[in-house]
Structures are given as C-alpha cells and as structure tokens.
Amino acid sequence: MTVTLYGWGGMFDLPSPSPYVAKADMQMQMLGIEFDRAIADLESVGKHKAPYVNDGGQVIEDSTFIRRHFEGKTGRDLDAGLSPRQRAVAQALGAMLENRLAQIMACERWLIDTNFDSGPRQFFAGVPDAMRDAVVAQVRDDFRRTMHGAGFGRHSRAELMQIAAADIGAVAALLGEQQWLFGDHPSAVDAVAYGVLAGSATRFFETELVDLIEAQPNLTAFIARAQQAYFPEDRWPRMS
Numbered sequence: 123m124t125v126t127l128y129g130w131g132g133m134f135d136l137p138s139p140s141p142y143v144a145k146a147d148m149q150m151q152m153l154g155i156e157f158d159r160a161i162a163d164l165e166s167v168g169k170h171k172a173p174y175v176n177d178g179g180q181v182i183e184d185s186t187f188i189r190r191h192f193e194g195k196t197g198r199d200l201d202a203g204l205s206p207r208q209r210a211v212a213q214a215l216g217a218m219l220e221n222r223l224a225q226i227m228a229c230e231r232w233l234i235d236t237n238f239d240s241g242p243r244q245f246f247a248g249v250p251d252a253m254r255d256a257v258v259a260q261v262r263d264d265f266r267r268t269m270h271g272a273g274f275g276r277h278s279r280a281e282l283m284q285i286a287a288a289d290i291g292a293v294a295a296l297l298g299e300q301q302w303l304f305g306d307h308p309s310a311v312d313a314v315a316y317g318v319l320a321g322s323a324t325r326f327f328e329t330e331l332v333d334l335i336e337a338q339p340n341l342t343a344f345i346a347r348a349q350q351a352y353f354p355e356d357r358w359p360r361m362s
C-alpha cells in the first residue's frame with residue numbers, strides 16, 4: 123500500500139522549508155517506512171497545514187500524529203532507548219523548539235522584508251498575476267496578526283534574538299559532545315531539533331539566528347550529521 127508524505131522540498135538551501143515537514147520526513151525514515159513525497163495541497167485537508175500523510179487512503183495530519191500513526195503501525199517507539207527522565211526532557215525540548223524557536227524563525231522569514239522577498243514570497247509564484255500582490259499582502263497580514271496574538275510580534279527583533287539565544291544555548295548544552303541529543307542513536311526529538319535548527323541556520327536568510335547557531339560548533343556538526351544521514355539528496359518534486 124502506498125504511503126505519501128505531503129509537504130515541500132528543497133527550498134532556502136534546506137531539504138524542506140518547513141521544520142515540521144523535515145521532522146516528519148526524518149522520523150518516517152527512522153521508522154523504516156517506505157514512502158513517496160508529494161507537494162502539499164493545503165485546501166485538500168481539514169487542518170490546512172503540512173505535513174500530512176496519505177497511508178493507503180487514510181489521511182493523517184500534523185507531524186505529531188504522523189509519528190504516532192507510524193509508531194503504532196510498526197510497533198516501534200522512536201524513544202525506546204530513553205529513560206522516563208530523558209523522555210520528559212525530550213518532550214520539553216521539542217515543545218520549546220516547535221512552539222518558540224520555530225515561531226521566531228518564522229518571524230525572521232515573514233516579517234523582515236528582504237527575507238520575505240527572497241523566501242516565502244516564492245510560495246505564491248503560482249497565484250495568477252492579477253491577484254498575486256493582494257493575496258501576498260493578505261497572507262502576510264494574517265501572519266503578522268497571528269504573531270501579534272501569540273505575543274512574538276510584540277517583541278523587538280533584538281528581544282526575539284535574546285529568547286532564541288537562550289533556546290539555542292539550551293540545545294547546545296544538552297547535546298554536548300554527543301552525536302545525537304540522547305547519545306549514540308537518534309531519537310524522535312533529534313528530528314524536531316534538526317528541522318528547527320537547520321531552518322534557523324540557513325544562510326539563505328539574513329538573520330542573527332545563523333550567528334547564534336554558528337557560535338555553537340556542536341550544533342553545526344549536529345545539523346551536518348543529520349543532513350548527511352537523512353537528506354543526502356533532494357527527493358522532493360519541484361513546486362510548479
């Protein structure tokens with residue numbers, strides 16, 4: 123039965139522009155799932171977000187539930203080697219990265235004009251010429267409002283970088299000299315960390331996030347290690 127992961131591939135010098143798509147891709151590989159990759163159609167799914175998966179006709183939305191689905195199906199646990207305490211740390215670390223650092227990363231891409239123009243604006247290339255500017259302005263306005271509501275948009279850029287520095291420092295301290303966050307073998311949160319850290323570290327964007335990560339050599343080595351192991355080549359179709 124065919125399994126397809128829907129998202130987006132090679133953009134912004136990354137295996138995926140979305141940390142959540144990269145996470146799901148990496149976790150499905152960790153579980154040994156054979157799958158195809160296809161460009162997401164957000165209108166076709168209830169949550170209007172990617173990643174989502176079609177597993178033989180069953181649609182699973184959200185990277186969290188994609189992981190649960192395939193762990194259930196394979197009878198495997200991506201955190202099998204972790205103690206209860208390590209599992210708790212992994213849970214907290216994943217939440218910090220996805221719900222805070224990834225949001226700061228998104229602000230850097232969407233709210234800074236030069237970054238938006240070279241980056242997210244590309245998502246709208248397929249919108250008819252006559253409508254494109256209005257659609258871009260609307261979506262960007264929605265993003266700005268969402269970030270204001272969540273609180274991130276109320277901070278100065280310098281304040282956001284202070285928060286990011288603390289988060290990045292925490293991941294670097296936890297990783298230490300280890301290969302993966304909990305030792306010699308990758309666990310689920312390594313995929314979360316890869317998606318968010320690689321997305322923050324890409325030199326495609328002009329952001330202090332790059333400097334914050336490059337100041338931690340163990341994190342740049344971690345990103346390179348994960349990329350080599352899971353994304354040695356781009357297997358995603360091009361966006362039309």
Ligand SMILES: N[C@@H](CCC(=O)N[C@@H](CS)C(=O)NCC(=O)O)C(=O)O
Binds near residue numbers: 141164170171183184
């Ligand atoms: N909690 C979701 C987050 C997914 C998410 O935010 N995806 C973004 C791309 S990074 C998206 O689809 N955005 C489209 C939109 O909001 O319209 C997950 O873990 O899968």
